[in-house]
Amino acid sequence: xxxxxxxxxxxxxxxxxxxxxxxxxxxxxxxxxxxxxxxxxxxxxxxxxxxxxxxxxxxxxxxxxxxxxxxxxxxxxxxxxxxxxxxxxxxxxxxxxxxxxxxxxxxxxxxxxxxxxxxxxxxxxxxxxxxxxxxxxxxxxxxxxxxxxxxxxxxxxxxxxxxxxxxxxxxxx
Amino acid sequence: xxxxxxxxxxxxxxxxxxxxxxxxxxxxxxxxxxxxxxxxxxxxxxxxxxxxxxxxxxxxxxxxxxxxxxxxxxxxxxxxxxxxxxxxxxxxxxxxxxxxxxxxxxxxxxxxxxxxxxxxxxxxxxxxxxxxxxxxxxxxxxxxxxxxxxxxxxxxxxxxxxxxxxxxxxxxx
DNA sequence: CTAAGTTAATTCATTAGTGAACTATGCATT
DNA sequence: AATGCATAGTTCACTAATGAATTAACTTAG
Numbered sequence: 351x352x353x354x355x356x357x358x359x360x361x362x363x364x365x366x367x368x369x370x371x372x373x374x375x376x377x378x379x380x381x382x383x384x385x386x387x388x389x390x391x392x393x394x395x396x397x398x399x400x401x402x403x404x405x406x407x408x409x410x411x412x413x414x415x416x417x418x419x420x421x422x423x424x425x426x427x428x429x430x431x432x433x434x435x436x437x438x439x440x441x442x443x444x445x446x447x448x449x450x451x452x453x454x455x456x457x458x459x460x461x462x463x464x465x466x467x468x469x470x471x472x473x474x475x476x477x478x479x480x481x482x483x484x485x486x487x488x489x490x491x492x493x494x495x496x497x498x499x500x501x502x503x504x505x506x507x508x509x510x511x512x513x514x515x516x517x518x519x520x521x522x523x
Numbered sequence: 524x525x526x527x528x529x530x531x532x533x534x535x536x537x538x539x540x541x542x543x544x545x546x547x548x549x550x551x552x553x554x555x556x557x558x559x560x561x562x563x564x565x566x567x568x569x570x571x572x573x574x575x576x577x578x579x580x581x582x583x584x585x586x587x588x589x590x591x592x593x594x595x596x597x598x599x600x601x602x603x604x605x606x607x608x609x610x611x612x613x614x615x616x617x618x619x620x621x622x623x624x625x626x627x628x629x630x631x632x633x634x635x636x637x638x639x640x641x642x643x644x645x646x647x648x649x650x651x652x653x654x655x656x657x658x659x660x661x662x663x664x665x666x667x668x669x670x671x672x673x674x675x676x677x678x679x680x681x682x683x684x685x686x687x688x689x690x691x692x693x694x695x696x
Numbered sequence: 697c698t699a700a701g702t703t704a705a706t707t708c709a710t711t712a713g714t715g716a717a718c719t720a721t722g723c724a725t726t
Numbered sequence: 727a728a729t730g731c732a733t734a735g736t737t738c739a740c741t742a743a744t745g746a747a748t749t750a751a752c753t754t755a756g
Contacts (some may be wrong), residue, residue, distance in 0.1 A: 354685035390563015489552035512527035
């Protein structure tokens, strides 16, 4: 990494050259889409660098954070799947590793015996409180040079993009 | 998928709740970072849906596109690694699958015998020209409702973000 | 009450991608 | 020419995530 700007230059050049041989190429949109892919990967990479000392990856961290922020500290695998856009298969693995590390517990639900109750442990809460503050400087750096207005605008545009992306897989027919 | 908006709502709620117990949480930045992760994943998912009928994933497609847009249709694995931010290991795999499908050729370089010359084939070019146009409507949908000004702004903000992310892994010390 | 359908979670096989170690070539210095 | 160092590409072992099939438990319609 540490060369996103260079990648964007290469995208610009590539799109430009493809444009010469492919008519109607929506070059602005193609470039934006590539930059969004790149930004997402860059943010994830930066985040995971910060998480690495604690041997958690992004999806494990996210899962732990949801349990942390849940009012009672409880949830279930399927709920966590919804929240994290992970498949059930992967969530099984994630929760197993978190259990193994003593950050959460799993026990069968009494109301619905298909379900599994997951709960964050005291140790899990402690880890979250320890991990969060060191992430803040990264976030600040990431958006350094962004005015309040820039941030609001980016927020607005990303929400609109999300709405549009949702359309795609919702066949309107 | 098809629920990015829902995920963003959950992020909003989660960040709000974490804010109550963690002082100094930069909630706006945290939300933006999560939305960028989500957007990147959403764009990739949408793109890969479109690529699937041709049994290519994003990194294979990207690799093929670079060879397509290269003036002479030539490149080398290490160059492709730079362009795609893929590791050399993975590029070995990617080029092997593209060769197997007859979309590119590989032959040892004469100038430098460590190198491998990769070249897109006529069949590879044909596939690219066939695949591109069906992607355009998706790109249009993705940015529907975006004014020219919105697109310019998003472009500008993402470039700035990329610059900031590059800082992170470049220890200024 | 029971048959059919749905949901929750898991297992297994497979795909993608990474890091470390290795081979071979080229390059620079003496 | 011999030594040391850097680069290009590969292999191998491993991690992360997905899709298909499976098991068990709940739900609903007849």
